[in-house]
Amino acid sequence: MNYRLLKNLFSVVPTRFKQLQLSAIVILLAILLSVFTKWISPAQTAKPVVLNLLMTAPDAQPWKEGLVKRFEEKNPGIRINIIEGPNATNLLEDLYTSAFILGDSPYDLVNMDVIWTPKFAAAGWLMDLTDRMTAKELAAFSSWDVEGGRYEGRLYRIPMRSDVGILYYRKDLLEEGGFAPPKTFADLIAISQSLKQQNKVNWGYLWQGRQYEGLVAMFVEVLHGFGGFWIDPKTLEVGLDRPETLEAIAFLKQTMQAGISPPGVTTYQEEETRRIFQSGQAAFLRSWPYVWPLANAPDSPIQGKIAIEPMVSASGENGGACLGGWGLGISKSTRYPQEAWKAIQYFTSEEAQRQFVLKAGFVPSRRSLFTDPQIVAKYPHYPQLLKVLEKAVLRPPIAQYAQASDILQRYLSAALTNRLSGEKAMKQAAQETRRLLGKS
């Protein structure tokens, strides 16, 4: 039997086997091709060094036309490839994160929101930039912006654009009513109520109350204003179940109960609040600097009628302004660290920033530019913005910030929408946060 098998094998196999062989070889080649495609992939370029940078699509346009063009002119051997990403910053963060986790990150430069730095640094994805800038050079930037780029004492991000929470108000209405700009929470409520009673406005105070990162950004200001804290980055102590936190929540709830904030405020993000404020229906708005040029546009009903000031606080406490903003870091896995550093130096240089601010209206990170005559001519509120920036409050720069923020968002939202009492909500939030930080 075996002998016959073998005989048949040898006679029959060649013809049929060839066919099989052919298809097997094709598939094998295809697999080999896929294994080696990485090396054939189009990231190759002839001579110029290409640095990849990911940012949101709306930001990409001004970058490409302005900063990148000028940089490439000055540095012919380096090209910056701006990759357009989604508009939502949390989606952008996910793109960076998944690329880094996978281990084959295509990004050389990293455009980071201030709250991403601790996470990226703790994960070991960023190059340590501490020794690349002297203290003097760093002093040119606002100290809080620089601090926002640090993790455990080392520097990972050079600030590019600043962003800070500010209180907008209708200076025309306040002047009419003979009010000085409010300094305390109580003032804010009093003025709002007064103006509302006189039917000057529909609403007194607009803030972002939806369950998202912006809620937390808004909340840290109020919390700071009552003398409380969220998480101490050094000791990892959680301050959510302290009386100050409950006072902060009580204040926000009061704005709704007293009728000076619309009941829908717990569904608002930045744009909703801006639209209502811009249509002239409200006296106060807590938001970010981007509102200013829009509110002062020629077709805006409140053009020329607004002013800004730092966020109010409880009497005896300091007001806090939540720090946002973007900065540049270098990915550890880049093949061109020197070129990447060159790019960062250029993008954060005074000249480049000035052009950028004048063209695209972003808030600069260099202190000198806030009082630069050219810029002040266009944006007269910038000197005051600088003052607010100096009093900035950082969201806790801990590696697990995203998770802590998620916990606070959920419980804060539950408290503000009365699904849970403030006390219960914060107690549970504190518990979960402590568990997260391993300190239960």
Added chain:
Amino acid sequence: MVGEEFPSVKTKNIGQHLWLGIAIALVLIFSLAPVMWQLLTSFKVNQDISKVPTVYFPTRFTFGHYIELFTRRPFWRYIFNSAFVAIISTSLALGFGAPAAYALARLRPWGGRVILTSILLVTLFPGILLFLGLLEIVQALHLGNNYLALIIPYTAINLPLTILVLHSFFQQLPKDLEDAAKIDGYNTWQMLVQILLPLTVPALFTTGILTFIFAWNEFIFALTFITREQMKTIPVAVAQLSGASTFEIPYGPIAAATMVGTFPLVLLVLFFQRKIVQGLTAGAVKG
């Protein structure tokens, strides 16, 4: 449900005809509506897309969204990536699955029932349970952004269906064929390849279509294991399409991308509807 489930009644009255007609129309509208809507949107100008109330019969059309798709993004690459991964993983699934199915059908291996049941059970594992372990492997072997990182999981995911479908198919083949072949001295592998395989081509084809569809549509692994723009597959690339300036989400290009990305599948379904139905029922009924 109304009394239409009476298949043996040859003559229906007008009322039943009417109900049936309405039911059929509803089924058609239900199945086609979103696809048709995206088709329409993909050709609308931006102003019409964001017009309120909605424009159902636009007067102006544009190819702009399609052009934008292929110029601003490497859409050809996406199509190639999807097709390449789908075809290779389909071939491998068939190549590994056919012998396995044959073994289970005819060779009655020890523990065959257990193997078959576990293969069936494994189809119930959602990808979310698997992606962490696989991610670690991809990291360790530096297979990130490599086609293999998708081909291997897709092949494995398609194996159960392949095996089940081919298994029921092999069971239905007449045994005399194999007995005759054995007498003629063919060994099992030869018999499988030279005699049975030509007969199973229809079943292979059917299974191949199903596995192609699964591989083309797969999302979570493609999202996790491929991050380079040039290597992305269509579903992930389209989900990450972003817009510039005024439009927060580029509805036009997304609609165009949907049409391009679903077009091959629509063709498959159109031409091979019968086979698809066969394959699905064979695979699932056998459970």
Added chain:
Amino acid sequence: MANTVMMSKLHAIRRQEQITAGIFLLPAAILLLFVFGYPIVRAFWLSFFAKNLATKLQPVFCGLDNYARMVGDGHFWQSFWIATTFTTASVILELLLGLGIALVLNQKFWGQGGVRTIAILPWALPTALMGLAWAWIFNDQFGVVNDILLRLGIIKTGINWLGEPTLALLATIFADVWKTTPFISILLLASLQSISPDLYEAHAMDGAKPWQSFYQITLPLLAPQILIATLFRFAQAFGIFDLIAVMTGGGPGGATEVISLYIYSTVMRYLDFGYGAALMVVTFLLLVLAVASASFLLNKSRIAAK
């Protein structure tokens, strides 16, 4: 004498068969174990370690800490509850709709093949792409649904489908039902077609009305098929990821964040690998429990049918 020879020959053939079977099964078995088996085992193993940003992504043994944390994790229970709601609603709707469509497709009419083709279409299309389409259809400002409702005068202002917690969940359920109903209807159609018409004729002659036939013949005969389809769909819907990730991203405020989204973001956003593994283990065990109970029920119904 001849018998013994034949017996040993049969044994030899049998052994040869076993070995061949083993070889034939080997590649598939290896691949399946590798892709399906290893990750589950790994998840079990990793769940006893803390591997996150606090440990600088190094695994540190922590026993049952991850599981203890899960008990008090409001987010986990919320996502579990949402997944259950989603799955139950989705599967029930699919069964009803699928059965209806199968009944319609079972009729003989002109263009039957064409209608069947179209009915399958939703199932064959990529979930991610169609999820985007549905998000567009449910868009609060420009969406078709709002437009139709407005024109019909049922509502005065556009409903913010994807911005309201309950409505967003409804929208995703609807989209999922749309996508997977064809799967159910095809399965049921095949079973329907295998029911002999004589059964109905006999029943009719006994004076039964159509809907009585439905309840007394059709449903019982379809029952095993329905149960299997339910089981499959339950497992799939419980682990659903693409559709929701693309339509709502888990929003608004986590209202549509099903368990798979939570697991994914725990790993890929929070880099909390150990905890994510623990979540996977629990989800896996719950699935196993559900499948076991379902097959138990299935067996019981089979025995009862006999």
